[in-house]
Structure formats: C-alpha cells, structure tokens
Amino acid sequence: MSVSQEQKISSTSTLKDDQNLQRKQSHLQNFLRRNDLKSIIRILQTDKKSxxxxxxxxxxxxxxxxxxxxxxxxxxxxxxxxxxxxxxxxxxxxxxxxxxxxxxxxxxxxxxxxxxxxxxxxxxxxxxxxxxxxxxxxxxxxxxxxxxxxxxxxxxxxxxxxxxxxxxxxxxxxxxxxxxxxxKKICVCKRPANPDLKYVFCEICKQWIHLKCIGLSQDQAKRLQKYICPECKKN
Ligand SMILES: [Zn+2]
Ligand SMILES: [Zn+2]
Structure with missing residues (x-):
C-alpha cells in the first residue's frame, strides 16, 4: 500500500517535471530566437535544473x-x-x-x-x-x-x-x-603611485619620484647618471 502510493506520487511529480521542462524550453526557444539575453540569464539564475x-x-x-x-x-x-x-x-x-x-x-x-x-x-x-x-x-x-x-x-x-x-x-x-x-605612498608628494606616469628613481631612499613633482623633463631625467631626491639631499 505504502509502496504503490509512493510510486503514484513519484510518477505524478515526474509528469509535472516534464511539463515544466517543456514549458521552460519553449520559453528558452523564444528568448534565444529574440536574442533576449536578459530572460535567458533569468532562467540561468532561477532554474538550477536546466x-x-x-x-x-x-x-x-x-x-x-x-x-x-x-x-x-x-x-x-x-x-x-x-x-x-x-x-x-x-x-x-x-x-x-x-x-x-x-x-x-x-x-x-x-x-x-x-x-x-x-x-x-x-x-x-x-x-x-x-x-x-x-x-x-x-x-x-x-x-x-x-x-x-x-x-x-x-x-x-x-x-x-x-x-x-x-x-x-x-x-x-x-x-x-x-x-x-x-x-602605499611614494614621492615627495606622498601619493599612491600611478605606473602610467613618468618617474625617476632616487638612489638613496629607493623610491619613485614623479618627474612633474621635481620639475624635470623626460630628456633631463634620461641624461641623469644618478638621482637623489630633494628630501634625501636635505639629510
Ligand atoms: Zn609626486
Ligand atoms: Zn630620496
């Protein structure tokens, strides 16, 4: 008695699942045809089975x-x-x-x-x-x-x-x-480094110094043999 009841329940739920799946797939088909990404994504988010x-x-x-x-x-x-x-x-x-x-x-x-x-x-x-x-x-x-x-x-x-x-x-x-x-801050301006900007390396404090902050052009910086920043010069 209990076995047959279980079977009954299980077959009903399978049928329901099939219907659900068919309905979902036909929705999905429509969404795909319309390239409706938002709705497809909603299915992905809500329907774990598919x-x-x-x-x-x-x-x-x-x-x-x-x-x-x-x-x-x-x-x-x-x-x-x-x-x-x-x-x-x-x-x-x-x-x-x-x-x-x-x-x-x-x-x-x-x-x-x-x-x-x-x-x-x-x-x-x-x-x-x-x-x-x-x-x-x-x-x-x-x-x-x-x-x-x-x-x-x-x-x-x-x-x-x-x-x-x-x-x-x-x-x-x-x-x-x-x-x-x-x-982490660098330079005499004590600001975080932006690697897109131009820098010169101070040999004493081993820090990158913005060319802009010390009024140096790129050409001037290239010609430098050794650079010591204003703060290290003071000490
Ligand atoms: Zn700076
Ligand atoms: Zn320095």
Whole structure:
C-alpha cells in the first residue's frame, strides 16, 4: 500500500517535471530566437535544473578553466576584466547546447563611479578592482586570458602586454577596499603611485619620484647618471 502510493506520487511529480521542462524550453526557444539575453540569464539564475556545471571550456582553440581571469569584449571596443566563476549550458528544444559563463567583474578606472579626480589621477589604465558583482554572459564575449598581478609584481615586469593588469584594492558597494588613504605612498608628494606616469628613481631612499613633482623633463631625467631626491639631499 505504502509502496504503490509512493510510486503514484513519484510518477505524478515526474509528469509535472516534464511539463515544466517543456514549458521552460519553449520559453528558452523564444528568448534565444529574440536574442533576449536578459530572460535567458533569468532562467540561468532561477532554474538550477536546466543547467549543468563544467570545470573547463574550449573556445576558439583556447581552454579556459574556472577560476581563471578573462578579458571580456565590452561596448565601443572597451575591454572588461572578469574572473570565470562557472561554466554552464542550457539545452533548447532541439537539444542544442548553448553555453554561458558566470563571471565576477573586476572594474577598471573608467567604471569607478563617484571617485574624486584627485584619486583617479593615481589610478592606472591597467589597474583593476575586484567587485562583488556577478553576471551570466555569452562565451562569444571572451577575448582571452587576463593576468592580474600585485602592484609590486607589475612594477617589476619587464614587458607589458594588453592582457596584463594589476590590483591593489577591491571596489565593494562603491567603496575602495582598502581605502585610498591606506594605499602605499611614494614621492615627495606622498601619493599612491600611478605606473602610467613618468618617474625617476632616487638612489638613496629607493623610491619613485614623479618627474612633474621635481620639475624635470623626460630628456633631463634620461641624461641623469644618478638621482637623489630633494628630501634625501636635505639629510
Ligand atoms: Zn609626486
Ligand atoms: Zn630620496
């Protein structure tokens, strides 16, 4: 008696599941036809059953693993940076597999909202900030792997590439973490270093000094044999 009841319950629920799946797939079909990415993403976020996780993905002859950092194609030829969190696929009615990736965004200088100009001046074009923002995106937006170094590693790198970035803070709920005031300071101006600017190295205090702060031109700096900054000269 109890067995037959169980079977009954289980067969009913299977039938219901099938109907649900069919309904979802026909929705999905419509969304795909209209290229309605927002609705597809909603399915991915709400319906755990229609997706499967994969540890790696092959796209344009490159294998990407969960946990790697990626360069992502943005609008107007801009490049976004994100960590690959999940690889999933949705199946449509014809059993075609549509892969998607879940990413965690790293913001770049242009995406930081409400930051003082004075602070922005210290931020590099190649600097990224880890956020707590996630999205599902199409795999076609992957450009390639991104390399994210610490500031110290980046400072010592011999050859820079388009896919090399550095990170010294996160950007959580529109706030820098650690706060700007706690970033390591350099130069006589005592401000955080922006590697995009021009510097000269002080042989005594072993610090980078902004050319601008000591009124030196690039040519003058190149001709210098040895540089000692104003503060070290005083001592
Ligand atoms: Zn300075
Ligand atoms: Zn010095």
């Amino acid at each position: 997706r499967t996780n994969y540890p790696k993905l092959k796209y344009l002859n490159q294998i990407y693993h969960v946990g790697q950092n990626l360069c992502i194609r943005g609008d107007n030829r801009s490049v976004y940076v994100a960590k690959l969190i999940k690889i999933v696929k949705l199946m449509d009615q014809e059993n075609n597999c549509i892969p998607f990736i879940k990413v965690q965004w790293f913001y770049r200088k242009t995406e930081l909202i409400g930051l003082q100009k004075d602070h922005l001046d210290c931020i590099s074009e190649n600097e990224v900030f880890k956020t707590n923002e996630f999205d599902y995106i199409e795999i076609e937006s992957i450009i390639g792997l991104a390399i994210i170094l610490s500031y110290e590693e980046y400072d010592h790198i011999e050859e820079l590439n388009d896919n090399i970035f550095f990170m010294r803070a996160s950007y959580i709920n529109e706030k820098l973490l650690p706060p700007f005031e706690q970033w």
